Amino acid sequence: MSKLYQFLHETTDVSRFAVRFFSDGLKPPYETEEIIRQSYVIGYKSLPLVGITSFIMGLVLTIQSRPTLVEFGAESWLPSMVGISIIREIGPVITALICAGKIGSSIGAELGSMKVTEQIDAMEVSGTNPFKFLVATRIIATTLMLPILAIMSDAIGIYGSYLAVNIKDTVSFPLFYSQVFNSLSFGDIIPSVAKTFFFGFAIGLIGCYKGYHSDKGTQGVGRSANSAVVISSLLVFILDLIAVQIADLFYEL
Amino acid sequence: MNYKAIDMALPTQEKTMNHRVPAVEIVDLKKSFEDNHVLKNFNLTIQPHENVAVLGKSGSGKSVLIKCIVGLIKPDAGQIRVFGQDVVHLERQELDEVRSRIGFLFQSNALYDSLTVRENLEFPMRRLRLKKSKEQVDQMVYEALSNVGLPNVQDLMPSSLSGGMKKRIGLARTLIMEPRIILYDEPTTGLDPITSKEIANLMNDVHQKYNTSSIIISHDMSCIKRTAQRIVVLNDGIDYLEGNYEELKGSKDKIVRAFFL
Numbered sequence: 305m306s307k308l309y310q311f312l313h314e315t316t317d318v319s320r321f322a323v324r325f326f327s328d329g330l331k332p333p334y335e336t337e338e339i340i341r342q343s344y345v346i347g348y349k350s351l352p353l354v355g356i357t358s359f360i361m362g363l364v365l366t367i368q369s370r371p372t373l374v375e376f377g378a379e380s381w382l383p384s385m386v387g388i389s390i391i392r393e394i395g396p397v398i399t400a401l402i403c404a405g406k407i408g409s410s411i412g413a414e415l416g417s418m419k420v421t422e423q424i425d426a427m428e429v430s431g432t433n434p435f436k437f438l439v440a441t442r443i444i445a446t447t448l449m450l451p452i453l454a455i456m457s458d459a460i461g462i463y464g465s466y467l468a469v470n471i472k473d474t475v476s477f478p479l480f481y482s483q484v485f486n487s488l489s490f491g492d493i494i495p496s497v498a499k500t501f502f503f504g505f506a507i508g509l510i511g512c513y514k515g516y517h518s519d520k521g522t523q524g525v526g527r528s529a530n531s532a533v534v535i536s537s538l539l540v541f542i543l544d545l546i547a548v549q550i551a552d553l554f555y556e557l
Numbered sequence: 558m559n560y561k562a563i564d565m566a567l568p569t570q571e572k573t574m575n576h577r578v579p580a581v582e583i584v585d586l587k588k589s590f591e592d593n594h595v596l597k598n599f600n601l602t603i604q605p606h607e608n609v610a611v612l613g614k615s616g617s618g619k620s621v622l623i624k625c626i627v628g629l630i631k632p633d634a635g636q637i638r639v640f641g642q643d644v645v646h647l648e649r650q651e652l653d654e655v656r657s658r659i660g661f662l663f664q665s666n667a668l669y670d671s672l673t674v675r676e677n678l679e680f681p682m683r684r685l686r687l688k689k690s691k692e693q694v695d696q697m698v699y700e701a702l703s704n705v706g707l708p709n710v711q712d713l714m715p716s717s718l719s720g721g722m723k724k725r726i727g728l729a730r731t732l733i734m735e736p737r738i739i740l741y742d743e744p745t746t747g748l749d750p751i752t753s754k755e756i757a758n759l760m761n762d763v764h765q766k767y768n769t770s771s772i773i774i775s776h777d778m779s780c781i782k783r784t785a786q787r788i789v790v791l792n793d794g795i796d797y798l799e800g801n802y803e804e805l806k807g808s809k810d811k812i813v814r815a816f817f818l
């Protein structure tokens with residue numbers, strides 16, 4: 305019972321934190337310089353990891369799917385099938401999970417240690433609103449960077465798939481490319497990009513919330529970082545579930 | 558006739574011209590965290606150019622007390638006036654205005670560890686959006702660092718500084734805003750006696766040079782002796798006892814004696 309109470313209590317707190325972001329955090333003056341710096345840290349520095357994982361996913365997915373399609377004599381569907389999987393689901397979700405791990409934990413730990421060493425208080429008394437400077441900038445940066453990372457992940461994943469197809473067949477890149485894109489519609493692309501904004505928002509929000517409300521001591525910082533990753537990863541799947549329902553309503557998948 | 562009522566009725570300008578307006582005035586301050594009644598009924602008045610030490614054992618609520626003064630913690634009841642202005646019910650913008658006149662030296666230094674020493678010092682200035690040229694800012698940074706005896710560490714990261722140096726940089730960061738009041742949270746705790754003495758001397762220099770009032774939280778008696786004109790003992794949430802160093806040293810009170818052992 306107390307677990308349930310705690311869960312509901314924390315959910316309310318997170319919602320309040322989100323409301324505060326929209327009411328306080330988005331008010332001018334904007335910390336433009338800091339938003340750009342955070343976007344660089346969050347976006348650019350995650351790129352290698354996202355790139356490598358997406359490449360491998362594209363490659364593996366293609367190799368694994370091939371035998372089944374061969375059995376049905378439907379080998380020629382390989383590019384479009386893999387393309388759709390990557391763009392609809394694998395690209396966005398892999399990117400979000402990697403970022404939940406990498407960005408969520410680093411935001412949680414960074415803000416957590418700033419909290420316990422009173423740096424957030426110091427900022428407050430020196431006339432800077434730490435919520436705007438630390439929290440809002442990070443949430444904005446993750447929300448904007450996740451879609452960009454996801455699109456790159458899609459592109460790299462598809463390239464990985466192209467290489468995998470070429471292990472057994474020879475397909476030119478333009479042909480492969482047109483096969484992938486002919487099978488795609490707006491119903492695939494728009495919801496998949498749209499949901500990444502929400503993934504990014506969730507990762508930034510949870511990381512900042514956990515760090516900002518970190519308990520005293522170094523243990524508290526560790527716990528913040530850890531639960532930021534766990535909760536934001538879980539949230540990514542929940543949001544994905546909701547997104548697929550909504551996309552279904554609009555586009556009849 | 559209520560004295561406080563008259564004071565409230567005076568226009569602010571007249572009050573600041575009046576010499577007797579205290580730098581800080583705390584009346585019946587109360588603060589609890591759930592069942593933990595930290596401050597029960599605390600009173601303290603600090604005159605301009607006065608250094609007052611607050612003495613109390615660990616966990617007695619000393620940090621909570623000074624965090625209430627700068628609005629980091631909201632008290633449950635009571636009044637806090639800084640140069641006659643009530644700070645408890647201020648809106649953010651007005652509060653920032655008051656805060657710019659208060660320097661706060663944190664117990665843990667609270668240097669921004671992702672920024673260099675120079676950037677740490679520039680941070681409060683940038684935030685308050687003072688329109689200063691780059692040369693002026695450089696000059697101010699240099700001056701503040703020279704005042705604490707560390708003019709050559711501008712480009713170091715805080716993590717590479719010693720404990721005593723961090724305290725000095727923390728002090729430089731508050732000095733750069735030329736505060737009227739400085740709140741020191743355990744400025745010498747965790748430092749060796751020699752460094753403690755240096756910090757205490759530095760605090761006195763600042764006191765003379767900038768004509769500040771201070772609240773010094775400490776249980777380091779030699780630091781208190783050096784820096785404070787008056788000592789207030791915080792015990793069990795109230796201003797238990799006050800006096801100067803000699804008076805407290807001669808006190809027979811068991812709680813006060815414990816600090817002199």
Ligand SMILES: Nc1ncnc2c1ncn2[C@@H]1O[C@H](COP(=O)(O)OP(=O)(O)OP(=O)(O)O)[C@@H](O)[C@H]1O
Nearest residue numbers: 590593595613614615616617618619620621622664
């Ligand atoms: N934000 C907070 N939430 C809950 N309890 C708090 C909070 N801040 C302080 N306390 C509690 O208030 C009490 C006083 O804390 P405070 O930090 O003021 O002690 P202190 O006198 O400064 O001690 P020390 O000398 O160890 O720094 C402690 O029991 C602490 O647990």
Ligand SMILES: [Mg+2]
Nearest residue numbers: 619620664742
């Ligand atoms: Mg303390």
